[in-house]
Amino acid sequence: MRFGILGPLDVRASDGSPLDAGGPRPRALLTALLLDADRTVSVQRLIDGLYGETPPANAANALQSQVSRLRKRLGLEIETGPAGYRLVVDPDSVDVHRFERLAREGGQALGAGDHARAAALLREGLGLWRGPAPHDLPKLDELRLGAVQDRIEADLALGGGAELVAEVRELIARYPLGERLYGLLMRALHAAGRPAEALRVYEEARRVLADELGADPSPELSALHLELLRGREPVRQRGVPAQLTRFVGRAEELARIDALLAGARLVTLTGPGGAGKTRLAVEAGRAHADVCYVELAPLTVGTGIPYAILTALGVREGLRGPQGEEATERLVAALEGRELLLVLDNCEHLVEGAAQVAGLLLGTCSGLRILATSREALGITGEVLCPVPPLAAGPAAQLFRDRAAAVRPGFDGDEHARVAAIDGICAALDGLPLAIELAAARLRTLTVDELAERLGDRFRVLSRGDRTKAPRHRTLRAVVEWSWELLDQEERDLACRLTVFAGGGLSGGATLDAVEAVCGIPYPEDLLASLAEKSFLEASDGRYRMLETIRAFCAEQLPDPLLRELRDAHAAYFLRLAEEAEPRLRGRDQLPWLERLSTERGNLDAALRHCLDAAPSDGLRLMAALSWFWRLHGLASERVDLARELMDAVGPEPPPGLEEEYALCGLNAVMGDGDEARLACADQVLASIDHQLRLPFTVVLWTLAVGPERSRDERVHAQVGSDPWGRALLAVGLGFQEQFAGRPAASEALFAQALAGFRETGDRWGMANSLDQLGMYADWRGERTRALELIDEALHYARELAAPEETSDLLCRRGAVLLRSGAYEEATADFTRAGELARVAGAPEKVAGALWGMGDAARLSGDTARAREHYEAALETSARSWYSVGQTVHIFLGLGRVALAEGRADEADEWFAQARTLSTGAQTHGLEVAQVAEALASRAVEPERAATLLGAASALRGQLIVDDPDVTPVERRIRRMLAPEVYKKAFALGGSLRQDAVRES
Missing domain, CATH: 1.10.10.10 (Winged helix-like DNA-binding domain superfamily/Winged helix DNA-binding domain)
Known part of the structure; x- marks a missing residue:
């Protein structure tokens, strides 16, 4: 069950249907129990909440009676104990507790610099509010305000500005003493290109605070004011690591890096390990308006660099989008047209791959600058090197004092003798920051003099070693070795x-x-x-x-024998973890297990690589268990090469009992490149399996690889068996088959069946996909309110899965419903947001879809000039990317209708003719063909030709009259007057072969 108390009390059964809690007292009782879900609430608190200051004489018995009635009415489990009553429910099923969790996690993500995740979490949490909080919980309103401010801050960091100004002004009107709000408004105005107004907001804040509180603005607000006065941009950062310690020294180096980046697009910080290149790059990046930090140290091959950058940018593969798309193409699409500083940290072990990616991006993305750290140059034309020297004596000593004070509170490094000793220690360590920090950590147990003495001994011994080694190996290694011996x-x-x-x-x-x-x-x-x-x-x-x-x-x-033993144990542990997680990725625990596997990605990949060499059969099991995780998290393309290596290591035949895992490995190996031999091998193996699959998502990858018609294969039915998730999945595949065959009623019934199955298992991916299609059918029938409800629920699940492309698709679907409802402004907002998400995700085909929707909204609202701009932009975007023929048909029709509205009939006829040519192909949907027929009917000279076209369109739509903004009243009247034989002929043509219907008409 789901419970809502952020607004009027709302109780929903597991299938989403509303339940009635009863009158005012049962509702008040349920609310009180829900506020402390799964915790005991005292009898006295419940009596006070139900009866106030005038409880009945037998209040305890009355309360018990109310509890009993509530149990029976809603089927709730309410435990009775000596301390009170406990409602046994998952707190996350109650909106207030879910909101508190999301607000907390969003605030943590914001603090960690993960602005995209913060915005998604906070927006999801705030979306749970349907009205004011319960009157006796003012703290919830405070938490809500804090979450709103955090969400606005995240939106600002992601590039928001103008659209936030009105929202923040409204908040200030309600909370005139909210100092943080004034800061947010200043930043929003500045981002919107209104710096003078931003400065006036500071004066307004200072006046209000002085009049109401007799106080001055905080140092933070004053510092922001000073930044804006100096013309600096408020900083926006993506994934820049938060630092736990103060940055010491390096002012000259920071100034030099800024100067170099002003004149060059690739600056590489070079120096030995431990010299402080990473920290310097992070601090330099913080000064830039838009910066993305990418850590390359965990990577083992250069081919993973594009994926690492995409991940840092928050870009992932879509659940339903084109699979196997080249990562570099996607990366270029995500960065094209943006002013961004990309920090590539620790390139030395992948220097060739880093150089190739950097060269490609710099050559195609004119607004991009790269700051790299490496022990050697990338070797690209135009690269400027910036050697990172050791710390000078003064900053080195200050770093030592700072770190010493952290491990020994009250440490005094200013006494003369200690000054000399500290200087000697830093000189012995060649001013290398990491070496200094490691040495300072020893002050937990040693004095400065003892440290200096031992360090000196260590380096006297070391100085007689191999002088051909790099300084890092003569100094830093010695410090680590000395710490090791302690x-x-x-x-x-x-x-x-x-x-x-x-x-x-x-x-x-x-x-x-x-x-x-x-x-x-x-x-x-x-x-x-x-x-x-x-x-x-x-x-x-x-x-x-x-x-x-x-x-x-x-x-x-x-030692090597122990290393092999540990790697075996490591692989075995993470194989167990992956196999434990796999079924939970298809159920109610989907989100926490997605997060857990994401956190262990480095270890899971390491385990898989070890299995590749040591135990390929275990590698098959591990890859199989992770395959659905990779799809849900947009990571599948990264694992194609690994899947090929594993399949080659296993050989041409599957190991006994691992046929399904072997086939899954083959399907992972053929993503997007048409490897017919591997595909045929996987298809043959799967076709030979006549029992229920252990991993029912295999059907998804199978049908993606060989075509959706596989869902009709009787073997697939046997392989899915009785598994509820698998049955729901099969219903999705059959639903699409019925949809493509022109049988909408059967298709809708199958998607409804799929939704029920996915609700039973709690799988968000399945629910989102099923709800999307059901929303489309409700829209086609003119049930706009129902369509929006279904799509909004799908959006909720897509956002929970952090799936920006799917969210973009659903926002476009929502915008289309709003268009047919005449809500053009709201539709435009949805299409705009969809385009932003798609652009950030590097999905130009979805950007084009959003632009087409914005064009429709502008045209239908009468702004034909703006509509033409959007259509042309959509067409330009589609020409540079993979794009569906059906959506191109829509763009052609939109341009034709704009031309017709502006009196250019010949141009309109040309656009309609192009749409007609495209619509006779095999990749278009019946609805698209119907719209082409309607457009041609609007230009038909002969009434009978117009009637025939409109009859075909009606048949293709599956009903005689559709409430569509592009179907005019004249067309509706023509349809009503159609001779029965004309309509029957058109219906027969439309119901069997849709393209032939238009071709014959």
Whole structure:
């Protein structure tokens, strides 16, 4: 069940149907229990909530009676205990608790710089509100205001501006003392190109605060005012890592980087490991209006670089869009026309691949600049190198003091003797920031003098070593080695074992459970805490990660037999995790398991690569378990090469008992490139399976690869068996088949069946796809309100899945419904938002679809000039991308109708003729062909020809008269007067072969 109390009480059954909670008292009781869902509420609190200050004499008995009636009426589980009553429900099924969670997670994403995720989470949470909060919960209103402000801040970071001004002004009118709101308004006005108004807002805020509170603006608001006075843009960042420590020194280097980027489009920071290139690049990036940070350290092959950049940009493959599209083409589409600084960090191990990607992007995206970090140059024409030197003596000593104070509160490094010792330590470490930080961490247990003495001894020994080694290996390695020797044997053993986990990025490191299972060390919490204290580990959000330099050193200490044993244990653990997650990705736990697998991507890929060499059969199992995750998260194209290697490693025949997994590997290997041999092999293997599949989503990948007609194959029915998710999936495939065959009633029934099945399992992907099609059918019947309800629910699920392309598709669908309702402004807003999402996602074909919708909205509202601009932009975009023939037909028709409205009949006839030529192909839908017929009818000279065309159009639409804005009253009257034999002939033609209907007409 689902419960709503953010507004009028709303109770829904699992199928979405409303339930009646009863009169005022049962509703008040249910609300009180829902506010503390799954927690005990005292009897006294419930009595106070129900009866106020005048409870009846037998209030406890009356309350018990109300609880009993509520149980019976709604079938709720309400536990009775000595402390009170507890409503046993999942808190996430109650909108207020879901809102609180989404607001919290959105705020965390905003703080971490993940603005796209923050905006999506906050918008979803705020969308749960249907009215004011319960009157006795003012804190909820405060939380709602905070979430609104966070969402506006995220939108600003994503490029919003002008459209936010009115919203923030309205909020200020309601909350005139909200200082943060004034700051948001200043930033929105500045982004909208109205800097003078932004500065006036500061004066308004200062006056209001002085009059009402007798206070001055905060330092933050004053600093923003100063930035705007100086003409600086408020900073917008994507994925730039948040830093936990103060940035010390490097003012000259930052100024030099700014100057170089002003004149060059590729600047590469070079220097040894530990020199501080990453931190310097991050700080330099923060000064730019639009910056995207990409961490390349976790990658093992250069082909993964485009995908890493797409991920950092928030771009992913669509669930229903073209599969296997070249990542570089998608990347170019996502960056084209944007002014962006791209920070590529740690390029040295993939320098050739980084150079190729950088060269391509710089050559095609004129507004792009790249700031790279590498131990060697990328070697591209136009590249400017910026060597990162060691820290000078003063900043090096200050860095040491800062880090020392962090590990030893109250540390005083200013006493003369200590100053000299600190200077000596920093000089011995060659001013390398990482070495200084590691040395300062030792002050937890040592004095400065002891540190200096031991470090000096270490470097005197080291100075007699191999002088041909790079400075990093003579200094930084020595510091790590010296820190290593301060560990006890148990700590060293665990540090070595931890190197088996993927390093770098948010998907590196390991959870406590993984450490215990893979490293074979029971209860490792104390050892992990000790390693973190000694700077060998970073602990964050329940994960333990190693700095790459330390990880490389520790890996060298690991003997080969133990390394092989650990890699086997690592692969076995993540295989178990993937197989445990797989069925949950198709049910109610879909979102948390998607997030968990996303967090473990680095480890899952490492496990798969190990299986490729050591245990290909296990590799098949792991790839099979991850295949649906890759599709849902838009990662499938990245794994094509790996799937091919794995299939080659296994050989031409599937291992016994792994036929399904082998075929899935083959389907992953043929994405988008038409590898007929591998496809035929996978098809043959799947065709031989006559029992229920363990992984029913195999049917999706199979039909995507070989065609939707596979859904009618009896073998598929046997393979799906009784699995409810599989049956729902099969209904989707059959629904599309009926739709393509011109049987809308049968198609709609199948999509309704699919929706019921997906609701039963709780799968958001399935519900979104089914609701989309049901919304389309409701729209075709003229049931606009119902269509919007269905589409809005689909949008909710698509946003939960963080699927921007699918969200864009659904917004276009919603806009089309609004067009037919005459709500042109609201439709334009949906199409505009759809275009923005598609543009950010690098999906030009969907941008074109949104532009076509905006053109329709402008034309129908009478603005033919604006309509023509949108249609032409859609046509230009479609010419540069994969694009459906049907949508091109719509654009041609739109341009023809604009020309007709502006009195250019000959031009209109040309556009209609082009639309007619396209519509006779095999890729168009019956509705599109019907619209072509209607357009031709509007230009027909002979009434009988017009009548025949309109009859064919009516037949193609499946009904005689359709409430469509492009069907004129004259056309409707003609249809009513059609001779029965003409209509019957047209209906017969339209019901069998739609293209022939128009061709014969």
